[in-house]
Amino acid sequence: MSKEKILVTSALPYANGPVHLGHLSGAYLPADIYVRYQRLKGNDILFICGSDEHGVPITISADKEKVKPQVIIDRYHKMNKEAFEKFGMSFDIYSRTSLPIHHETAKEFFLEFYKRGILKEKKSLQFYDEKAKMFLPDRYVEGTCPNCGFEEARSDECENCGTLYEPSELKNPKSKITGETPVLKETSHWFFPLGDFQPQLEEYVMAMNEKYGWKENVLNYCQGWFKDGLQDRAITRDLDWGVPVPLESSKGKVIYVWFDAVLGYISAAKELSQKLSKENLWREYWQNQQTKYIAFIGKDNIVFHCIIFPAMLMAWNDGSKEKFILPQNVPANEFLNFEGKKFSKSRNWGIDVEDFLNLFPADPLRYTLAANLPETRDTDFYWKEFQSRNNSELADILGNFINRTFTFVQKHFDGKVPESGKLEKIDTDMVNLLAAYPAKISSLFENYKIKDGVGEIMNLARAGNKYFNDSEPWNTIKKDKEKCGTTLNICLNVIYTLAELFYPVIPFSSDKIFKMLNADKTNWDYCGEINLKPGHQLNRAEILFSKIEDEVIDKQMEKLGIPQTKAETKDSKNNDLVTIDEFMKIQLKVAEVIEVEKVEKSDKLLKLKLKLDNEERQVVAGIAKSYSPSDLLGKKVIIAANLKPAKLMGIESKGMVLAVETQDGSLNVLTANDNVRNGTRVK
Numbered sequence: 159m160s161k162e163k164i165l166v167t168s169a170l171p172y173a174n175g176p177v178h179l180g181h182l183s184g185a186y187l188p189a190d191i192y193v194r195y196q197r198l199k200g201n202d203i204l205f206i207c208g209s210d211e212h213g214v215p216i217t218i219s220a221d222k223e224k225v226k227p228q229v230i231i232d233r234y235h236k237m238n239k240e241a242f243e244k245f246g247m248s249f250d251i252y253s254r255t256s257l258p259i260h261h262e263t264a265k266e267f268f269l270e271f272y273k274r275g276i277l278k279e280k281k282s283l284q285f286y287d288e289k290a291k292m293f294l295p296d297r298y299v300e301g302t303c304p305n306c307g308f309e310e311a312r313s314d315e316c317e318n319c320g321t322l323y324e325p326s327e328l329k330n331p332k333s334k335i336t337g338e339t340p341v342l343k344e345t346s347h348w349f350f351p352l353g354d355f356q357p358q359l360e361e362y363v364m365a366m367n368e369k370y371g372w373k374e375n376v377l378n379y380c381q382g383w384f385k386d387g388l389q390d391r392a393i394t395r396d397l398d399w400g401v402p403v404p405l406e407s408s409k410g411k412v413i414y415v416w417f418d419a420v421l422g423y424i425s426a427a428k429e430l431s432q433k434l435s436k437e438n439l440w441r442e443y444w445q446n447q448q449t450k451y452i453a454f455i456g457k458d459n460i461v462f463h464c465i466i467f468p469a470m471l472m473a474w475n476d477g478s479k480e481k482f483i484l485p486q487n488v489p490a491n492e493f494l495n496f497e498g499k500k501f502s503k504s505r506n507w508g509i510d511v512e513d514f515l516n517l518f519p520a521d522p523l524r525y526t527l528a529a530n531l532p533e534t535r536d537t538d539f540y541w542k543e544f545q546s547r548n549n550s551e552l553a554d555i556l557g558n559f560i561n562r563t564f565t566f567v568q569k570h571f572d573g574k575v576p577e578s579g580k581l582e583k584i585d586t587d588m589v590n591l592l593a594a595y596p597a598k599i600s601s602l603f604e605n606y607k608i609k610d611g612v613g614e615i616m617n618l619a620r621a622g623n624k625y626f627n628d629s630e631p632w633n634t635i636k637k638d639k640e641k642c643g644t645t646l647n648i649c650l651n652v653i654y655t656l657a658e659l660f661y662p663v664i665p666f667s668s669d670k671i672f673k674m675l676n677a678d679k680t681n682w683d684y685c686g687e688i689n690l691k692p693g694h695q696l697n698r699a700e701i702l703f704s705k706i707e708d709e710v711i712d713k714q715m716e717k718l719g720i721p722q723t724k725a726e727t728k729d730s731k732n733n734d735l736v737t738i739d740e741f742m743k744i745q746l747k748v749a750e751v752i753e754v755e756k757v758e759k760s761d762k763l764l765k766l767k768l769k770l771d772n773e774e775r776q777v778v779a780g781i782a783k784s785y786s787p788s789d790l791l792g793k794k795v796i797i798a799a800n801l802k803p804a805k806l807m808g809i810e811s812k813g814m815v816l817a818v819e820t821q822d823g824s825l826n827v828l829t830a831n832d833n834v835r836n837g838t839r840v841k
C-alpha cells in the first residue's frame with residue numbers, strides 16, 4: 159500500500175485563557191486520535207497547531223491587567239502548550255502567530271492580494287468611544303446579536319450563532335472600555351471580496367462533499383451562507399496589536415485577526431521546516447496536490463475554514479504558480495457542555511485541562527471525551543459519567559481482562575505466551591472476530607465516526623472477557639493444560655490488538671500494555687492477526703487504571719454547587735463502620751496446617767488440622783478447588799478463631815480459614831511468614 163501524505167490542522171486556540179474540556183472535544187482530541195491512527199497505518203502525517211496570539215480579546219485582557227499583550231500571550235501560550243502535552247496531543251509543531259515568520263507570511267498574502275488589485279479600500283462606519291478617543295473593534299463593543307438575540311455578541315460577530323454582521327446592525331452596543339454607548343464614525347479599511355469567490359466556493363464545497371462526504375452540520379452551515387450571499391469583508395482594524403498592514407498609507411492599522419490566524423497553519427509548517435533545516439518541507443504538504451488536508455475545528459469556526467480560508471487560498475492560487483491545497487474535509491464538531499450548561503469562565507462553570515490533569519491521568523479523560531464526542535449534536539461532560547467510564551469500563555472491562563490474563567499466565571505458564579493447540583469453535587470465533595477488527599475500526603475513524611469506533615474497541619475487550627469466562631481456564635488448567643494454553647494464547651493476542659486499536663485513544667495506557675507484552679506496535683492493518691508467538695516472554699503486569707472513589711467526584715461536584723444525591727449512601731456507609739472494640743471481638747489468629755485431607759463426596763471442602771499456641775483444632779474450609787492437600791501442609795494460615803462451631807457435611811469445624819478470590823476466580827488463602835509463632839493474634 160502506498161503511503162498517503164496527510165496534513166492535519168487543529169484550530170489555533172486563543173492565547174487569552176486556558177483551554178478547557180470543551181475545546182478538547184471539538185478540535186483537539188478527535189484530531190489526535192485521527193492522526194495517531196493514520197501514523198499506525200504507516201501514512202505520512204504533518205500535524206499542526208499553535209497559539210492564535212492576535213485579536214482584541216488579548217488586548218482587552220492586557221488592558222484589564224495593566225500589562226503588555228505580550229505578557230498575556232506568553233502566559234497562555236506556555237500554559238496551553240503544556241496542557242496539550244500532558245493530555246497527549248501529538249502535534250508535530252505547536253507554533254505561535256506572534257512569531258516573525260508568521261507576520262511575514264500574513265504580510266505576503268496581504269501584499270500579493272493588494273498588488274493584484276484584489277483588495278478594495280472602503281470607508282465604513284466603526285464604533286468609536288468618544289470618551290476614550292479610540293475606535294472600538296470587535297470585542298471592544300458588546301451588544302445584542304441581531305440574529306439570535308445573544309447578549310454578549312461583539313461588534314461584528316456573534317459567537318453564539320456564528321453570524322457576521324456590520325457594526326451598525328448590533329443592538330444595544332456598549333463600550334468595554336468606558337461602558338458608554340459608542341458612536342459610529344467613518345474610517346477607511348481594506349476589504350476582501352468574498353462575494354467574488356462565491357461561485358468557486360460553492361463548486362468546491364459541492365465537489366468535496368460528493369467525493370468525501372462532508373458532515374451534514376458543516377454542509378448546512380455553508381449552504382446557509384451561500385443562500386444569504388457572501389459579502390466583502392474588512393480585513394484591517396484600527397488597533398496597535400497584530401500584524402501591521404504592510405502599506406505606508408495604512409499606518410496604525412493591523413490585519414484583522416481572522417485573516418492572519420488561518421494563515422498560521424502555513425507559517426507553523428514553515429517554522430517546522432526551519433527547525434528541522436528542511437527548507438521545503440512545508441511545501442511538500444501545503445503545495446503538493448497529492449496531499450490530503452483535513453481541518454479539525456469546532457462548529458463556531460466553520461465559516462473561517464470552509465469559506466474564508468478556502469477563498470483566500472483560491473485567490474492566491476489564481477495568480478501564482480505555487481498552488482496551495484484546500485481542505486478536503488472539515489469534520490467540525492458540535493459543542494461539549496459541562497454538567498448541562500455551557501462552559502463559562504466568568505461564571506466559573508467548567509474545568510481547565512491543566513487543573514483536570516493535576517487531579518487525574520490523561521487517559522481516563524481522553525477515553526471519556528472520545529466515547530462522548532459531540533460529532534452530530536451537543537453533548538455533556540458529567541463528573542459521574544467520567545467516574546463510571548473509568549471504573550466500569552477502563553478498569554472493570556479492559557483492565558480486568560488484561561489483569562486476569564496476565565495473572566493466569568504468570569502463575570501457570572511462567573509468564574510466557576502458551577502454545578496454541580487445536581482450535582474449537584469458541585476459539586475460531588474469537589480469532590475471526592479479532593481479525594476483522596482493524597478494518598472495522600478503520601472505516602469508522604476514516605469517516606470521522608470516532609465515538610462509534612471507540613465504543614467498538616471497548617466491545618472487543620468485552621468479547622475478550624466473555625471468551626475468558628466461557629473458556630474457564632481455571633478448570634481446563636487442571637484437566638487439559640493444552641486447551642488452557644490455547645485460551646490464554648488467544649487472550650494475549652486479543653490484548654495485543656486492544657493495545658494497538660486503543661493506542662490513538664489512550665496512548666499512555668497502550669504504551670504500558672505494550673511494555674507488559676514485551677512487544678512493539680505493528681502496522682494497523684496487521685494488528686488483528688496472531689502477533690505474539692508461543693514462548694514469547696512477557697513482562698510483569700502493571701496497574702493500568704485506578705478506580706476513582708465517590709468522595710473524589712463528590713468534591714468536584716460540590717465545587718460546582720451541584721446538590722449531592724449520595725447522602726443516603728454516605729449514611730449507610732457510616733452504618734457499616736465498626737469501632738475498634740467491635741473489631742477486636744473477632745479473634746484472628748495465625749495457625750499452622752499440620753494435617754489436610756479431602757472431605758469425601760465434596761469437591762469443595764478440605765478438612766484441616768491446625769496448631770495454634772497450645773491447642774490443635776479441626777477446621778473445614780471450602781478451598782479444595784484451588785488447593786490440593788499437599789499445597790497447604792506446613793503453611794501458616796489466618797483463621798477467625800472464636801466463631802461458633804458449625805458442622806459442614808457432618809464434620810465439625812471450629813473456626814474459619816481466611817481467603818480471597820483472585821481475578822481468575824480461584825481462591826488464595828491468606829498466610830503469615832514461617833517465623834510468626836502459632837496462635838499469634840492478628841490485629
Ligand SMILES: [Zn+2]
Pocket residue numbers: 303304305306307308311316317318319320321
Ligand atoms: Zn447570534
